[in-house]
Amino acid sequence: MNKTVNQKAWFLVLPVFLLVAFSAVIPLMTVINYSVQDTFGNNVFSWVGLDWFEEIIHSQRMHESLGRQAMLTTIILLIEVPFGIFIALNMPKKGFWASFCLVVIALPLLIPWNVVGTIWQIFGRKDIGLLGHTLASMGIEYNYAQDVLSAWITIIVMDVWHWTSLIVLLCYAGLQSIPDAYYQAAKIDQASRWSVFRYIELPKMSGVLLIAILLRFMDSFMIYSEPFVLTGGGPGNSTTFLSIDLVNMALGQFDLGPASAYSLMYFLVVLLVSWVFFTVMTSIDKKGAV
Amino acid sequence: MNLSWMAWTKETATFFISIFIILVIMTIWAIKRPETPRVGILRIETTRGDRLFLSLLGSAFICIAWLGFFGAPIYGGLVVCFFYALAVFRWV
Numbered sequence: 001m002n003k004t005v006n007q008k009a010w011f012l013v014l015p016v017f018l019l020v021a022f023s024a025v026i027p028l029m030t031v032i033n034y035s036v037q038d039t040f041g042n043n044v045f046s047w048v049g050l051d052w053f054e055e056i057i058h059s060q061r062m063h064e065s066l067g068r069q070a071m072l073t074t075i076i077l078l079i080e081v082p083f084g085i086f087i088a089l090n091m092p093k094k095g096f097w098a099s100f101c102l103v104v105i106a107l108p109l110l111i112p113w114n115v116v117g118t119i120w121q122i123f124g125r126k127d128i129g130l131l132g133h134t135l136a137s138m139g140i141e142y143n144y145a146q147d148v149l150s151a152w153i154t155i156i157v158m159d160v161w162h163w164t165s166l167i168v169l170l171c172y173a174g175l176q177s178i179p180d181a182y183y184q185a186a187k188i189d190q191a192s193r194w195s196v197f198r199y200i201e202l203p204k205m206s207g208v209l210l211i212a213i214l215l216r217f218m219d220s221f222m223i224y225s226e227p228f229v230l231t232g233g234g235p236g237n238s239t240t241f242l243s244i245d246l247v248n249m250a251l252g253q254f255d256l257g258p259a260s261a262y263s264l265m266y267f268l269v270v271l272l273v274s275w276v277f278f279t280v281m282t283s284i285d286k287k288g289a290v
Numbered sequence: 291m292n293l294s295w296m297a298w299t300k301e302t303a304t305f306f307i308s309i310f311i312i313l314v315i316m317t318i319w320a321i322k323r324p325e326t327p328r329v330g331i332l333r334i335e336t337t338r339g340d341r342l343f344l345s346l347l348g349s350a351f352i353c354i355a356w357l358g359f360f361g362a363p364i365y366g367g368l369v370v371c372f373f374y375a376l377a378v379f380r381w382v
Contacts (some may be wrong), residue, residue, distance in 0.1 A: 021353040027297070029306060045297045050362045057358040268350050275347065279334055286335075 004098065015026040019264055028267075035095050035260035052261035062262060064237070065245040072241060073220045080216060083160065084167025085209070090202070091172055102172070103164045117229025121160040124150075124230075144231060151231045155239060158226060163216060174205035207284045214277045228238040309346075316342060330382040341382055345375035 035052055037045040056062050088103070092098045111119070124144050126132040135142040144154040182200045191199070202209075224243040227233065233240035235250070240248070250259035251277060316338060327335040336344075349371035356367030 029302075030296045032305075033299060033302045036298055036299060036302060039297070043294055043297070047299060047301075050357060050364065053354065054357050054361060057354065257296075265354060268347070268354070272347060272351075275343070283334060 031260045031263060034256045034258075035264055038257050041254070048257065050255045053265070056258055056261045056265065059258075061245065065240055065242050068238075068240065069221065069242045072155070072223070073217060075156055076163075076220045077213065077216060079156065079160050080164045080167055080290070081213060084164045084212070085171050085205070087164070087168045088171035088175055089197070091168070093176070102169070105168050108162050109165050111162070111170075113225035114229050116158060116162050117226040120154060120161075120226075120254045121230050124154050146235050148235055151235060151239050155227050155230060158230065159223070161218065161219065162226070166215065167209075167212045170208040171205055174208040175201060207287075210280055210284070211277075214273070214280065218270070218273055218277065221227075221273070312342065316371065332382055336382055338379075341378050343370075344382060347379045348374055 012173050034045075035051060038048050038049065091101050091105075108116075121131045124132045124142070126136045126143065127203045132142060141147070144151045144279060178200065182204075183196070186196045186200060222243055223241055224247070227239050228244055228247075233238045233244045245265075246259060246262055249255050249262060320338065325338060327337045327340075329335055352371050352374060353364050353367045356364045356370070362368065
């Protein structure tokens with residue numbers, strides 16, 4: 001059967017196209033323009049070529065932020081993924097407690113980033129915070145404003161508290177979609193708990209798990225508000241991650257040229273990961289459709 | 291319309307105009323000769339648009355790597371980008 005070709009529907013996309021042009025494309029063009037020039041304000045620019053890119057690629061400051069960022073993202077993924085799977089496996093499958101657990105687990109996801117930062121900032125204070133006060137009364141040295149280790153532990157625990165729920169919910173959805181027949185077959189074969197997990201649950205969960213890992217990678221790679229509210233990048237520079245460093249450079253020091261080069265390289269990494277994310281998701285969809 | 295806040299330069303304008311021209315050519319090409327997606331060495335379905343995206347994104351990384359290892363100018367890097375783009379269009 002021949003389909004009628006009608007491309008007029010593309011005009012319906014026009015408003016979104018214009019919106020994206022103004023909110024994303026034009027700012028991006030401006031950033032690219034800034035990245036090859038130097039300015040001392042007053043809209044006076046001078047051409048510097050690729051100097052800023054070269055400077056940022058070799059900049060100690062960027063390497064250190066990138067290192068801290070990579071370390072944070074790795075630690076967060078290593079804790080949240082197994083922990084999330086563990087919780088999902090142990091959640092009730094049906095009945096009142098299943099709904100109850102789902103609601104309780106989803107709660108942290110509903111809280112805005114900067115509020116999460118504020119909650120943990122107060123929670124960890126020695127004078128008025130429950131955590132800080134309890135630790136202090138137990139004689140444990142804990143001060144996220146002065147001690148690097150405390151600051152890192154607080155940020156990691158905060159992120160685990162905020163985002164493990166996402167992995168739990170996705171894995172739980174994956175587990176719920178496994179038909180009972182698989183478990184019955186495993187029982188007949190006298191499969192151990194580990195084999196059930198390794199050969200039934202994990203393969204069936206792998207699609208959603210991949211989405212969860214990519215989402216957590218992206219989110220933690222772009223983390224800003226939570227550590228900014230909690231530690232402001234300190235003590236010293238110890239929790240200055242990529243986005244915090246970038247904002248300091250662009251708005252704090254008003255170094256528009258280097259900051260633009262910095263943000264473009266940051267953007268390229270995010271774009272690459274987004275592409276992988278998109279490709280994986282669409283290929284999973286296609287497999288599901290077959 | 292005053293666009294001075296966007297700090298345009300001849301070079302960046304040329305860069306954007308060339309990308310725009312490539313997009314227009316790709317659109318005309320897609321209308322004249324519609325295609326079916328194919329599976330290449332990455333084992334994912336790609337269309338010409340996907341391959342263009344991969345070429346541009348990869349070229350950006352190649353240029354940054356060139357700057358990091360050899361410094362400006364990046365003419366050598368651009369040559370690598372050209373062959374990389376050819377390879378992407380041929381095999382991906």
